[in-house]
Amino acid sequence: MKTVVAGGQVLEKIMFTDEYTQRAYDEVLRRNSDEPEFLQAVHEVFASVEPVIREHPEFRDAGVLERIAEPERLVQFRVAWTDDAGHVRVNRGYRVQFSSVLGPYKGGLRFHPSVNQSIIKFLGFEQTFKNSLTGLPMGGGKGGSDFDPKGKSDGEVMRFCQAFMTELQRHIGPFTDVPAGDIGVGGREIGYLFGQYRRIRDEYSGVLTGKPLEFGGSLARTEATGYGLCYFTNKALESLRGESLDGKTVAVSGSGNVAIFAIEKAQQMGATVVSASDSTGYVHDPHGIDLDVLKDVKIDHHGRIAEYAERVDSAEYHEGSRGVWSIACDVALPCATQNEIGADDADALIANGCTVVCEGANMPSTPEAIERYREHHVLYGPAKAANAGGVAVSGLEMSQNSIRLSWTFEGVDQRLHQIMDDIFTTCADAAERYGAAGDLMLGANAAGFLKVASAMTAQGLM
Known part of the structure; x- marks a missing residue:
């Protein structure tokens, strides 16, 4: 058992079941003890991939964990x-x-x-x-x-x-x-x-x-992360719950490109999105966010979220951005920043009826919040899977640049939708393969790690 402390605050208690994984993490901790966000990310992946390491002893022999946690x-x-x-x-x-x-x-x-x-x-x-x-x-x-x-x-x-x-x-x-x-x-x-x-x-x-x-x-790069988040969320709902975003009440944090285009796509899919936020506070609009007003405030004029409430009668502005998670909703899409949902925020979401959390920001849920999701059987889509639409379309932009051609918006969006559906299937299949059906965090980490580790092993020590 080990404790990670940063700024006088206990962040995590660490214990792995696999001796090799524990030894590799101890070395990461020793070298990076003053980097809490990095340690949080490494711990999550290492904890998830223990069954992969047991299945592939060649990864242990090749020192994959030690190498994969050290940047080239x-x-x-x-x-x-x-x-x-x-x-x-x-x-x-x-x-x-x-x-x-x-x-x-x-x-x-x-x-x-x-x-x-x-x-x-x-x-x-x-x-x-x-x-x-x-x-x-x-x-x-x-x-x-x-x-x-x-x-x-x-x-x-x-x-x-x-x-x-x-x-x-x-x-x-x-x-x-x-x-x-x-x-x-x-x-x-x-x-x-x-x-x-x-x-x-x-x-x-x-x-x-x-x-x-x-x-x-x-085309579609600006919209890609937000759209992809909704495609992933909808596919997860359909596959694991037999439901969809249609008719759901959705709480969104943030008001940048990811949040705005997640709101846009969720509305197109039939959801009612009731919130948006920035670093100063959040707005609650039970009638549903007026996207034209939000885009004018945040994209066209780079204003503060309070200006939305000044222009929309049905909206209320509240100071303090984390209060957004006290709003009653079926689905939460955190799209602001890392560690924006702590244990108390997760408890508030669950108490107010939220059963789905899919992440548009990078690592917006603390480890304690994720534990709450698991305890209450919340459908949880981790960032590395749910918000991959942005980098997916960046990859498609690289392809278009290489062949000196531009695809239509519809063509790119269709490819994006298929990639996000495939990511969900990859995560779900990996979770089931390693004895944790429905655990998309384990599935995402295991599937992503397996591909990288296999390539590292095949290409030799470097």
Whole structure:
């Protein structure tokens, strides 16, 4: 039994049944004891894949767990830029290249004050297995900076992106590492990053995804994570419960692209979505979110969620974003940030009738919340499966760039829908194979890990 402590707070008590898994995790803990988010992600995967390790002793002999938890490469660099007043500002930039065993490193860039090495490593680790589940030839990576684009002028964002890419371009390329957007990195930032890469390298290639349509972006990429989340949720409901999103009351957190397009697709599927949130608070609209108003507030004018309630009579605004989980609902789709649902939030959801939680954000549920889901037989769709639609369409954008063609929105959306259905089936089949039918978290981790571990073993020690 071991205890992980960060910032004076006990995060997890760790005990594995397999001696090799325990030994490998102890080494990860020793090397990364000050990285709680990364340790949380590693512990979840290691706990899930113990039956896979028992079935494949060759993974033990090849040291797969020790290797899979150590990134192939981690780069930290200084980003110096000037603000509009001419003052020099300095931020930290990161790129973790976790695994290239299945293809070029693939994963987003996050610009947010919370970004640090632990966050980047947890995201890159998760991305490796998420990309594996899509069935597309992509490895796992992630990157970003503690730069905050909020409140910055376009000129300041451009100068930061140019300084960031001046260093990052040494480490990426269309056959090496293909970053995309994430929190704080949208079409504007991708455009500035792509322009600087092209200027320095003198090449026009699919080195970034999430690009605007005018220079190589894919239709349906903006909608992909939110749409894919709903496709996965609906498939899980149909397969495990004989139900669908039609007629369900849905609570959504967040109000970025993932949340907005999850709301849009859930409404198209017949659900009533009653909430949205941002870092300041949340709105509850029992009549159903007015998507046109929400898009105008958040996409067109980059406003605060309180402005939605000022414009919609049926909506109430509440300070404190976590209160969104006190709303009565059938289905919860957390689409904001990591660890936004704790044990108390999970208890509130369950007490108010929620029976399904599928994750649009990365690792939004704490381990304690996940235990609550299991205790109360909540249908739980983990992030690495449920929110894989974004990176799936990024993979499809890479394909379109390679063949110099663009597919229709309907064509991309059809491929996305099939990929998300296939991800559910892969997870469900793996869960049943390893004696945990219906446990999609175990299924996602086991299936994603098995593919990566098998490739690592086949390609030899490296």
